[in-house]
Amino acid sequence: MSTRTPPPTPPIPHRAAGRAAPAPGGSRTTDSHLPGDAPPHPHRGRGRWVAPSAAAWWAVGGALTLVVTLLGGTLPVGAASDTGFGALHALPGETLTPWVAVLALVGAALAAWTWLGGRRHRVARAARTTTVASVAVVLAGAVVLVDASILARLGYLPVTLVMAPFDPGLRAAFQEFVTPGTVLQVAVLAGGALLAASTARFVRRGAGACGSCGRDPDGDDPSWTSPASAARWGRAAALVAAAVPTLYAVTRIAWVLGIPLGFSPDDVAELAGGDGWIAALGLGGFALVGAVLTLGLYQRWGEVFPRWMPGLAGRRVPVLLAVVPATVVAVAVLPAGLSLVAVGLEGGQLALTADSWGAVGPALLWPLWSVALGAATYAYWLRRRGTCAVCGRG
Structure with a gap:
């Protein structure tokens, strides 16, 4: 009587194919997920700091701007800007300052929503669309607060660093690189970048994709x-x-x-x-x-x-x-x-x-x-x- 060798065990499919191999007893392994499920740990790994940082950045900025407004102060915006000119240069600084406070507080609320909203469940398409539209309005407001001085400083910086040791005039100009208006504009641009990144992660998670890379668990990427x-x-x-x-x-x-x-x-x-x-x-x-x-x-x-x-x-x-x-x-x-x-x-x-x-x-x-x-x-x-x-x- 001859013996027959049992057929080889079929290979375990790679989890990138869409479904991870089931663990003994029919349960899935802890790092697997079925097609259509959200990633098992949507806030773990790289980038998890983006949303809370955006919320904190805008909240602190909103609080500081609100204090300046209540104390009757004026931010270096509009006609009060010390950086040159911009789209709002004709408006008085005391008029713009309260609106900057409103913009910052709305940005803080949106950043908090992109952080906390939809952490465990998918978010409806309408809610995602509304969030993106609201963030776009805030970012548009942030853009008009910034003028060409930031780009000019980036362009002048290399030649200034090289020539300043030999030119007293350039040394004096270098000392004026950092002004209150410059600091405010850099803060606005940084906050805008954080809010945009946090919103992108929110939209990805809300659609059931990976918040970090944006890939769809079913493999149906555009x-x-x-x-x-x-x-x-x-x-x-x-x-x-x-x-x-x-x-x-x-x-x-x-x-x-x-x-x-x-x-x-x-x-x-x-x-x-x-x-x-x-x-x-x-x-x-x-x-x-x-x-x-x-x-x-x-x-x-x-x-x-x-x-x-x-x-x-x-x-x-x-x-x-x-x-x-x-x-x-x-x-x-x-x-x-x-x-x-x-x-x-x-x-x-x-x-x-x-x-x-x-x-x-x-x-x-x-x-x-x-x-x-x-x-x-x-x-x-x-x-x-x-x-x-x-x-x-x-």
Whole structure:
């Protein structure tokens, strides 16, 4: 009588296929979930600090602003701003201050809702839509409080750090980099970024997806979020995001060289005769470097350090090393562009003539630059996000 070898045990399907293997006795393992279920630990892992930080940030800001309002003080906003000009520069600071307090308190309430709402259950589509719309209104209010000074300071900072030790005038200018208005605008931008990130996590959790990576437990992710698709539309967004600062850089560098590109010859001569060429060269060079780095959001050298970088050649570029700076620039460019457009429309200074388009034209494209850079950065993250540390998908 012959014996027959029993058939091999079928392989256990990988949990990325949608359902984890049941544990002995028919129960599921502690880290598994069925399709359609929310991730087992929606607040565990990376990013769980975002929502409470957003709520605390806006709550503290709202409380401080309310105290200033009740004491009859004035924030450095509108006509009381010490940073230059903005979309609200014509409004009195004492008029805007109470509204800033209202905006901050509403932002605190929304941040708390995105933190606590839907922690254990799905959230209805209508509630998610209402939340996103409300947050969009708050973020729009935050954007108009910021002007172009933040972006200007980022652009001037490299050349100021290099030249300040040799130029007393630049040293004095460097000491004025941080003002109450600057601190307020940075705080507003930081709070806006936290609220936007917290809202994104809330929407993901409310739809039953992973709050960290946004992947659907059933695997029904939108096709445009796949690495292959993100590579295609991310490349187009990166090219647009690199073209706008390149145009800006070309005009400024041309002026330094004495070429009246989109600028009157008299203004170019005056620029070359004073210290203005330092600022023009610094801003132009900063914009050109930024444009080149933007191309790395879809190029191979944006994922692996090139050979000519000693000590780093061949190593993987950390995702956050590209995502964080690009996000900071995208966030700073949007209010800068909108404020310049608003001021230009009010003053009738947006006419593009042969002697003015170089000074005005590139700034009109800054809102497009911000959106394109944000899209290119998001596509880069989609391509390189890898396996999620929270839900294990990817």
